[in-house]
Amino acid sequence: MADSATPRTGDAVAVAFSGGLDSTALLHAVTRAVTGQRVIALHVHHGLQPQADAWAAHCERIARQLGAGFACTRLSGSPARGDSVEAWARAGRHRALHDMALAAGADLLLLAHHRQDQAETFLLQALRGAGTAGLAGMPRQQWRDGLCWARPWLDHPRDLIRAYAEQHGLRWIEDPSNADTRFARNRLRQTLWPAFPGAEAGLAQAARWVQQADELAAEVAAADLASLSTPERLDLAALSRLLPARASNALRAWLARHMAAPASLVERLRTEWHPGTTASWPAPGGALHAYRGGLFWAPGSCEPPPPSAIDLSRPGLHSQPGWQGAWLVEPASPGIPPARLARLTQRARAGGEQFQRAPASVPRSLKKACQEAGLPPWRRGGPLLFDEAGLIAVAGLGMDARAFAEKDAPQLAVRWQEDSALLQSEGEARVAA
Template sequence: MAASATPRLADSDVVAVAFSGGLDSTALLHVATRSGARVLALHVHHGLQPQADEWAVHCEGVAREFGAAFACTRLSGAPGRGDSVEAWAREGRHRALHDMAGAAGVDLLLLAHHRRDQAETFLLQAMRGAGMAGLAGMPKVQWRDGLCWARPWLEQPRELIQAYAEQHGLRWIEDPSNGDARFARNRLRQTVWPAFPSAEAGLAQAARWAQQAEALAAEVAGDDLARLATLERLDLAGLAALSPARASNALRAWLAPHTAAPASLVERLLTEWRPGATLCWPAPGGELHAYRDGLHWAEAAGTFPPPSAVDLSRPGLHPQPGWQGAWLVEPASAGIAPARLARLTQRARAGAEQFQRAPKSALRSLKKACQEAGLPPWRRGGPLLFDAEERLIAVAGLGMDARAFADQDELQLALSWLDDSALPQREGPAGTTA
């Protein structure tokens, strides 16, 4: 079943509803269509059940009956060996819902999660040892990638939703996988709620307290990081002066844009660092480096690109694929003759290079020059630029070699290196950045 064409419904009063065809989403779609808004029902065909095709037909019929437009996407592929079926379906469903809403020009998506769903999420996260963010469960309203994900029934008991559906004679799908005890959420439903029928409200309240605690922790981390950090560097000495709980909170907040750091890594960072130590910790997607009492993030580095010819004889920004940065070329009063920049070779550091920082400064080994400039070890690999006679012209992170400077009466260009993180964002199609 291929994805159906998504209607173009761009309008301020249009809302989308994630519509599985089950009890909860059927009731939500019914309420939404009676609100006076124009409604788009979004169905995701997971392809995991023999009845999935029939369910898609049922959902389209119900949507038309309620007066809603309808769109459907079938997920491609399947969970890999050892992968969680639930996680695969959830990730694919979120991606499909986002894409269908975006294609229709809709920026509000309603989901039918209710109080029991929130209570189950809290309990499952607690059993996994989650921190405050996990215990906070599902937010009632959340903007992600230009789409507002809203859960208007998050504080409503499921019994109220079922009573509404029965009162209006609604028909819905009963998914047989909901009784499959292989899935943790189903085992919880089969055991916890019958044994502790009043636990739902208390667990949902606990999730709300966790949300408040998480918001407070974010505020405190924001205050601490404003004093101690930039995106590129975290002051470890300042971090160590905080209380252990506050230091852990600030560290996790600083790591969040870079990597999904496990709790064990946060603990290692806080306990293993000592003033003046140079250390490295592997992390998902890269490495963390303690250098000169600062913590730095470095993306996972592959092998350096092979030597290549580069022409930097014209002013402008010259991106270098594979090197995670670009050369910036600008007119200058102290620089290099353009003709010399027309035929350059760009390559990684070999180990025997020498560098002169200024015309009257001493010639240093490249290693020594990097140390004197405070260039951290993980940024010393290059690229390096050499002219047609194999003379060093410039080093990323250090700048131009003074031996390459042109005479004063010549036209001159200055070279400097910009990492990808420092490059300006370019506007892409439809308002995206590239």
């Protein structure tokens, strides 16, 4: 088992146990190698085969015989129309293994992937046109959500694992779906390895080289982004001065902080942006905006929520998830009379609104007020607060001076916070507490 920079604190070691040759051999080896900790076998019942119940019973029996604990989760539901059965099963299996391992008190989960699995993963990713992250294949060890996923046999050929199982007289399940050529991995196993018996080692070695290249690319991207970006903004002008490959690398790394960006989006951003461009691109989970030489990420739907009633007459943080932010209400001067904040309407900008920034100023069109304040175009849509008498406040601009209370009257200040600012203020409050 590989060492980890993250200290382990769990009192159990978990083994993903399908009952097949590889996981049976791994469970046998682990129960003999681990001392001072419990070993627990984790089985995922996919419900895809008529023998699935019998397989679960077999796995529990073998685990008990080997002196390991046992846990099993049955997946519910089925793949959505058009979805891959393999992808659905893989995602469900990962969730189930994670939850069972943590419930058992384990922070180390061992998987029986071997060299042939790695070679197949590399080749399948290459056929899909994957980048370095995909071609790197499976990591030997990776911490995710409090659990270390480790593959101690990733460099071992499968023949060695079979020899180990036969030497110890182990019994395992033969899954008939492994012969189903509808699945791409099975087609590879039945055609590639017999025709190119030496390919396994070469492809696995290629995956190791790509892993190193991917790690190097991540290090270079981190160094570039340290000077090119903030959590909210990427400097496109400075990015464009890098070599194209380095610029793409940094751009992909910045986008990965916010979404799983398709390669086509990265290419569009690089080719469609030019100095002085103001533009927007739809993206998974939100939109990207180029404005004043920077690239910004705005999560959420492009369509504003419908108008709604809201009561802001009490101090506090009033979260508005549909608007990706919150109204912060606190006693301050200048402010709004609390009675005017009790029955408000919150809505998007409709056009024609006027905003007065200070008592001594004159009302201006909301469009001009946003421009003067340097508010980016995608943050000019709202929300806006109204009472029966008129405009109260605008997200990003503040309170309308026409709604201010008299000097000595009770008053509350209303201020909008974007989600990022909201998270920061909550974190500061927790530290102060």
